[in-house]
Amino acid sequence: MIKMINENPGEVTLVATAPLTNLAVAxxxxxxxxxxxxxxYIMGGNTESRGNTTTCGEFNFVADPEAAYIVLDRYTCPTYIATWEFSCRNSLPWSWCDELLALNTPKANFVKTISSLSNKKAQSADYQKEITEGKGFNSCDTYALAAAINDTLITKSEEVAVTVELEGNFTRGMMVLDYMGQLKKKHKVFIMKEIDKEKLKQMFMNSMK
Structure with missing residues (x-):
């Protein structure tokens, strides 16, 4: 990764959809x-202290809080974050998901097979405790990847300095948004707020052909 970035300055876009350990090490x-x-582009973190792994933490950040802290502190390139709440609010209807997976193409059949367990879990009562609002197909990582491919999908975002809590008994791994400017950070990230769902659906459909 380091070699690729150094050999192609200003040309590489990274999409992080897991704990940020490798980016922090790099x-x-x-x-x-x-x-x-x-x-x-990062899928991770939360903005309203609602966790899906701990009381106040989203999985990717909670798995390695120090890494998330380092990445948000040291990467100064344009940074876009699809948070847990954002993905919940932009879930797609299960009826549409069924239509997508019924396309009967090799790609659709493959996705149907590998996502069967997670889709079943996503419709369980336990999972409903994790989501902040909305019901439906929540493909968290896809939002960050889709935005990286086509940034016009994101119709609303806010720019703010962020960090990650490392000490709290209940808040370790929670992303903190500094609206008051107390962190004195020059670099700010873009927190995704709204996405064009129709464009996203079409992107999904096209990818399954």
């Missing part, structure tokens, strides 16, 4: 890569 090994990226 920027510590080579601090200059943080400015050489074209953009960084």
């Amino acid at each position: 920027v510590q090994l080579n601090p200059k890569i943080s400015k050489k990226l074209k953009a960084l």
Whole structure:
């Protein structure tokens, strides 16, 4: 990853859909890569202290809070975050999901097979305790990836400085938004707020052909 970024400055867009350990290690090994990226898209974190793994933490950040802290502190390229709440609010109807997986193409059949367990889990009573609002097909990681492919999908976002709580008994791993400017950070990230669902649906459909 470091080699690719250094050889192609300003051309590489990273999409992070898991704990940020590798990105944190990379920027510590080579601090200059943080400015050489074209953009960084992250699925992770939360904005309203509603967790899906701990009381106040989203899985990707809770799995390695220190890594999330380092990434949000040291990467100074344009950074876009699809949070847990954002993905919940933009869930797609299960009826549409059924239509997507019924296309009977090799890709659709493959996705149907590998997602059967997670889709069953997503419709369970236990999962309903994790979501902040809305019901339906919540493909969390896809929002970050889709935005990286076509940034016009995101119709509303807010720019704010962020960090990650590392100490709290209940809030370790929670993303903190600094609206008051107390962190004195020059670099701010873009928190995704709204997405064009119709464009997203069409992107899904096209990808299954």
